[in-house]
Amino acid sequence: MIALSPSAPPGVLTSEAHCADLCCYPTREQYFSLIESFKADDFEMCVDLCGVDYLEHPGRSLPQGVVRTRFEVVVNLLSLSKKQRVRVRVQAGDGEPEVASLFTLYPGTEAMEREAFDLFGVLFTDHPDLTRILMPEEWEGHPLRKDYGSGRVPVQFKEAPGPR
Amino acid sequence: MSDDTVRTVERIELLTAETSEGPQELLTRDQTKSSEIGREVGSVLRLDGHSFDPNSVDYERRDDETMIINMGPSHPSTHGVLRLMLELDGEFVLRTKPVIGYLHTGMEKTGEELSYVQGATNVTRMDYLSPVINELCYSMAVEKLLGIEVPERAVWIRMMMSELNRMSSHLVWMATNGMDLGSTSMMIYGLRERELILAFFEKTAGLRLNLNYVRPGGVAADLPDGWQDDALVICDTIFERTYEYDQLLTGQPIFRQRLIGVAPMTAEEALALGVTGPLLRSTGVAWDLRRTMPYLAYDQVEFDVIVGTYGDNFDRYAIRLNEIRESIRIVRQCIDLMPSGDYRSQDPKVTPPPRARIGESMEALIHHFKLFTEGFHVPEGEVYMAVESPRGELGCYLVSDGGPKPYRLHTRAPSFVNLQAVPLLMRGGMVSDAITVISTVDPVMGEVDR
DSSP states (O other), rough: OOOOOTOOOOOOOEEETTTTTEEOOOOOOHHHHHHHHHHHTTTOOEEEEEEEEOOOOOTTTOOOOOOOOOOEEEEEEEEETTTTEEEEEEEEESOOOOOEETTTTTTTTHHHHHHHHHHOOEEEETTTOOOOOOTTTOOOOOSTTSSSSOOOSSSOOSOOOOOO | STTTOOOOOOOOOHHHHHHSSGGGGGOOOOGGGGGHHHHHHHGGGGGTOOOOOSSSTTTTOOGGGEEEEOSSSSGGGGTOEEEEEEEEEEEEEEEEEEOOOTTOOOHHHHHHHHHHHHHHHHHHSSSSHHHHHHHHHHHHHHHHHHHHHOOOOHHHHHHHHHHHHHHHHHHHHHHHHHHHHHHHHHHHHHHHHHHHHHHHHHHHOOOOOOOOEEEETESSSSOTTTHHHHHHHHHHHHHHHHHHIIIIIOOOHHHHHHHSSOOOOOOOHHHHTOOOOHHHHHHTTOOHHHHHHTTGGGGGGGOOOOOOOSOOOHHHHHHHHHHHHHHHHHHHHHHHOOOOOOOOHHHHTOOOOOOOTTTOHHHHHHHHHHHHHHHOOOOOOOEEEEETTTEEEEEEEEEEOSSSSSSEEEEEOOHHHHHGGGHHHHTSSBHHHHHHHHHHOOOOHHHHHO
C-alpha cells in the first residue's frame, strides 16, 4: 500500500485493494482535487472509469466513515513511471448521481464518462459532450441500473410493440 | 453560436427525452460549443484546453467552406460497424467524430445474469479476434476474488494460447490492413496463416473462434497429443512467412508512402488519451503489461517489447509485424518449458469432478450438481485485473456481492479507448489516409460496443 501525496485533500479514506496499490474513497467534493493530486504525482494515465449501481447490494464493505450511496464511480489510474495502480471509488449520489468530469485532467475519460452516463445516468459536471454513446438517442432509461426492467419487452425481431 | 441544440448537464430533459438521432452526431460549427470543437479538433491536448492553434488547419473556419459526410457504419474499411462523421474541406479532414453503438448488445448487463462459469462464454464474444485473452482477463479477475491458485501447467497453457491468439489477431490485422491499402494478396495470406492457428484451437478447445477455453480455475481441456509438433509447425511456418510479408509490404515503395509519416501521434497525446497497446508503443513508450506488470509466467520467458519512434502509421504496422515474431519466440519457449501436472485447479468448489467420479462418489455428484445448477459463490469484493491484449490494456472490473453471479462486470476495452485517438490522428489528413488511420488503430467493434 502506498501513501497519498501531500497535495491530496485532507481526510480521504483509503484501504487496500485487489490488484491495486491503493484504493481511495473520496467524497464528491474531494474527488476532483484528489485525482488532480494523483495526476501531479506521476499517474499519467486514467485507464478506466465506470459506474456501479449498488441498489441491490447496499451492505458492501467500505472503510468506516464512508457515506454509502447508491451509485459509485470507479476510476483506475495508472502510473507508468512508478508501475503502480490506484483505484478511486467515489460515492456519486442516490437520485441524480453527479460528479466532476475528469476531462480537463485526462482527456481520455471523455468516452468513458459518456458511457457511464449512458448506462447509469451518472452526470459529469463540465463534460464537453455528455450524450449517449452506446444506446440510441431515443432510448429511455439507463440500462445498467439495477432497477432497469431488462427482459420487460419480449424479444421479437419485427415490429416490437410499445416503448423500448 | 446557439446553445439550444447543445445538450449539457444543465439541460437534463434534453439528455433523456431527446427523440432525434442528432446530438450524437457531428454537428455543424455554429451548433457546437467552442469547448466541444476544441475537443473534436484535439486542442484540449494543448495549452489551456480551449484555445485554437493559429497554425491549425481549421482555424476560424466557416460552415459554408466545409462539408460534413458520413463514413460507415457499413463501410468496408471500418472493420464492422464503426460510423465516422467527417468534416471535410475538399479532400482534407478537419474534424472527425466516431459514432459507435451499432453493435451494442448489452454484454455487461448479460454478464450480470450469467454465473461465473458461464461468464467466460460471454466475455469471449467481446473482442472476437482475441477471445482467449478476454477469457483470461475475466478468469484471472474471478480467481483473484476467489483467492485460488491455478496449477503451473494451466498458467503455461494459458500463456501459450494467449500468444497464439495474439499472433492470429495480428495476422487478421495484417490482412485487413493490406486490404485497406489495396494489397489484396496480403488479405489472403494473413487469413491463410491464421487458419493454422484456428485449426490448432479447434484441436485443443473444440471451437475455432469463441473458445470458452480459459475458465476460472484453469483451462477447459488439456493440450491434445502431439501438440508440440503442431505448435512448432505453426511457429516455423509463420516465422518464415513474416519475412515474405516484409518482401511484399514492408519494403514496397507504394505501401511505405501510404504509411510513413502519416497520422503521427506524440507520447504525451497518447498518454493523455489513455491509449494503450501498439498505439502507445509506437510513440516510443515501452509499456507492455507483459513486461512492466507481469502476469501469468511472462517474467520467465524472454521476449522484446517492440517500440516505435514517430508514432505514425508505419510504426504501428512494424510493431504489429514484429510482435508476431516475439509471440512466436514466446510460444517456442512455452513448448520447451511446458510443465506437467494438472491443467485446472483441483478445488472441487470451482472445478467439476471428472465424469467417472460422479457415478461412485456422493460428494462428486453434489459438487457437480451445485456447480452446474447454481455455480460457485465468490466472496464479496471488487477487483480490476488488466492484461495485455493485442489492442492494448484489457481490463476487467468485477464486483461480487458474495453470490453465484457477478454483481457488476465491466470490461475496459482497449479499442473503445483507442478510438478516441482517431479524431486526433485523422485531423489535417486526407480522406484516403483516414482509411489507413482506422486500419492502424485497429478497433474491434465487438469490443468497442460490447
